[in-house]
Amino acid sequence: MTYDAQVLVVGAGPTGMTLAAELRFQGVPVTVLERDLEPTPQVRSLGLHARTLEVLAMRGILPRFLDLGTTYPVGGVFAGVGAGRPLELAGRHAHVLGIPQTTTDRLLEEWAVGLGADLRRGAEVVAIAQDDAGVDVTLADGSTLRAAYVVGCDGGRSTVRRLLGIGFPGEPARSEWLLTEAEVGVTPEEVTAAMAQATPGRGGVGPAPHAPGTYRVVLLTDEVAPRDAPPPTLDDVRAQLHKAIGTDLGLHSPRFVSRFGDATRLAERYRSGRVLLAGDAAHIHPPVGGQGQNLGIQDAVNLGWKLAAALRGHDVLDTYQAERRPVAADVLDTTRVLRVLMWGGADGAAVRSLLTELTAYDGVHRHLVEKVTRTATRYDLGAEDPLVGRALPDLEVGAGTLFDLTHEGRWLLLDPAGRHAPDRHGVDHVVADCPALPAPAVLLRPDGHVAWAGDGDLTEILDRWVGRG
Ligand SMILES: Cc1cc2nc3c(=O)[nH]c(=O)nc-3n(C[C@H](O)[C@H](O)[C@H](O)COP(=O)(O)OP(=O)(O)OC[C@H]3O[C@@H](n4cnc5c(N)ncnc54)[C@H](O)[C@@H]3O)c2cc1C
Structure with missing residues (x-):
């Protein structure tokens, strides 16, 4: 083919x-x-x-x-x-x-x-x-x-x-916001004073953390635009800002103008x-x-x-x-x-x-x-062991750390005791100290989640998870 x-x-x-x-x-x-x-x-x-x-x-x-x-x-x-x-x-x-x-x-x-x-x-x-x-x-x-x-x-x-x-x-958008990053025609003190008048929850204006001299403006709109509405413009933002805080802050030179909603x-x-x-x-x-x-x-x-x-x-x-x-x-x-x-x-x-x-x-x-951080996501891989399905953090392994060993996206058989394991396509067998490893050995998938943890026959484990190739 x-x-x-x-x-x-x-x-x-x-x-x-x-x-x-x-x-x-x-x-x-x-x-x-x-x-x-x-x-x-x-x-x-x-x-x-x-x-x-x-x-x-x-x-x-x-x-x-x-x-x-x-x-x-x-x-x-x-x-x-x-x-x-x-x-x-x-x-x-x-x-x-x-x-x-x-x-x-x-x-x-x-x-x-x-x-x-x-x-x-x-x-x-x-x-x-x-x-x-x-x-x-x-x-x-x-x-x-x-x-x-x-x-x-x-x-x-x-x-x-x-x-x-x-x-x-799911739920359609119930609210929508305008978003832009642009320059203002007033002093930072005037921006702060104007924002002090803003109604909480209707959005705001603040320095864009990554673009000196530029302000990031996020504003709740009056209604959700229809799907085929034309893209928003700086004039739309200015008008909305005027309604929210009584001034458009002399907004000009936008890097972009967009809208987003809360559809789920x-x-x-x-x-x-x-x-x-x-x-x-x-x-x-x-x-x-x-x-x-x-x-x-x-x-x-x-x-x-x-x-x-x-x-x-x-x-x-x-x-x-x-x-x-x-x-x-x-x-x-x-x-x-x-x-x-x-x-x-x-x-x-x-x-x-x-x-x-x-x-x-x-x-x-x-x-x-x-x-929110998603550091505790556990996939259901059919095992009762709470470690199976979890991602391991960057533990110390030998003279380095676990993530030093995962740069190429291969399976990792982490086996401090160094037992016999057959060679398998795409699998690295790592024999090194790992004091914080919460199991005698683990088989780690390329995405960093534990496929297996324990003390079983490694040939059988590899056959099951990665095949005999
Ligand atoms: C205001 C705002 C703030 C956000 N803040 C955060 C945040 O802090 N942290 C966070 O994790 N997420 C945040 N998000 C969400 C984040 O921006 C998106 O979830 C993310 O961009 C999704 O990535 P994606 O690659 O799946 O899709 P997109 O980034 O949307 O990429 C899709 C790509 O597909 C292309 N495309 C579309 N149709 C076709 C087609 N037919 N043929 C070929 N190409 C096509 C598009 O041009 C686009 O380049 C925020 C979103 C918004 C609106």
């Missing part, structure tokens, strides 16, 4: 580029089809959470992000609840990294392309047809490409999801035959807690090695939906709670006060923070 690429990824956002990089680690030829000719100037996300930082550290590229961002403590990520109370999370990457999405997206693109991903811009997918052996993708210019698998990472309004006929049930939806399925969905194409929610980009990157890390395994004839692709859809459902619920805390008026304030009292209990505080 001739393919133009083994895998076609639709969309070069953070999800698509992370998936492309993960596929390259597995030696899979991948082409990314991106509609836009240039990366978007829109700065949506302003930060990354701890599990994403762990994932980037696992692949050895975290320093590139740390160099261009600012780290903050994790306390307070649950809409500020418990902020200021000390909280220790396991692992050396347990913080928030403030970094604009345009920078994150650029670094992910450079990473994937550097690993050999073929990125084609100006390539809009308009049709998909699949048969038993592959998928044909048609682009807006009429050309077609064939691949063994296609993954729709094409955002909340996913064309791939629509073409597959996959339902996207989850795809009914993540897979239809040889086509899968990841990132915003599979789940959308309001940006409270800053989780969408993180969730998409983590979807991609779960899916990459599974696609590679499927291409080698070991189809574990259904585990992708089984593991990742419940995580997205939980994130959606978390954002429903955060929405109430942030915009719920007196009801929200009462819930906040109760939760703040409860954070006096360390376990409660930790649980709330882990809802």
Whole structure:
């Protein structure tokens, strides 16, 4: 069977580029089809959470992000609840990294392309047809490409999801905001004075943390724009700002103007035959807690090695939906709670006060923070051992750390006692001290989650999880 690429990824956002990089680690030829000719100037996300930082550290590229961002403590990520109370999370990457999405997206693109991903811009997918052996993708210019698998990472309004006929049930947007980064025609003191008059919950104006001289403006609008409404303009922002604080602050020279809403939806399925969905194409929610980009990157890390395994004839692709859809459902619920805390008026304030009292209990505080940092996600792999399905933090192993050993996305058999284990494709058998390892040995998947932990026969364990190849 001739393919133009083994895998076609639709969309070069953070999800698509992370998936492309993960596929390259597995030696899979991948082409990314991106509609836009240039990366978007829109700065949506302003930060990354701890599990994403762990994932980037696992692949050895975290320093590139740390160099261009600012780290903050994790306390307070649950809409500020418990902020200021000390909280220790396991692992050396347990913080928030403030970094604009345009920078994150650029670094992910450079990473994937550097690993050999073929990125084609100006390539809009308009049709998909699949048969038993592959998928044909048609682009807006009429050309077609064939691949063994296609993954729709094409955002909340996913064309791939629509073409597959996959339902996207949930709540429509009830509120909408305008977002811009622009310069102001007044002094910083005048901005502060004007914002003091603003009604809480209707948005605000503040210095853009990553762009000196520029202000980030987020404003609640009067109504949700229809789906086919033209893009918003700076005049729309000025008018809304005038209504909110009685002045438009002389706003000018915008870097971009956009709108976003609080629609909350989850795809009914993540897979239809040889086509899968990841990132915003599979789940959308309001940006409270800053989780969408993180969730998409983590979807991609779960899916990459599974696609590679499927291409080698070991189809574990259904585990992708089984593991990742419940995580997205939980994130959606978390954002429903955060929405109430942030915009719920007196009801929200009462819930906040109760939760703040409860954070006096360390376990409660930790649980709330882990809802957002996603450092405690456990996949149900059918084992009772609470370690199985969890991601290990960056433990000390030998003279280095665990994540020094995971840069190439291979399976890892961490076996301090050094027992007999047969050679298996894509598996590293590491015999080294690991004082904090909570089991005699563990088998770690390429995404860093524990597939098996214990003291059993390693040949049998490897046969079961990675096959005999
Ligand atoms: C105001 C705001 C603040 C946010 N803050 C945070 C935050 O702090 N932290 C966080 O984690 N998340 C945050 N998010 C969410 C985050 O921006 C998204 O979840 C993230 O961009 C999703 O990544 P993605 O790759 O799945 O989709 P996208 O980033 O939407 O990328 C999809 C890509 O697919 C392309 N595409 C679409 N259709 C086609 C087609 N037919 N053919 C080819 N290409 C196509 C698009 O051009 C685009 O490049 C925020 C969102 C908003 C709106």
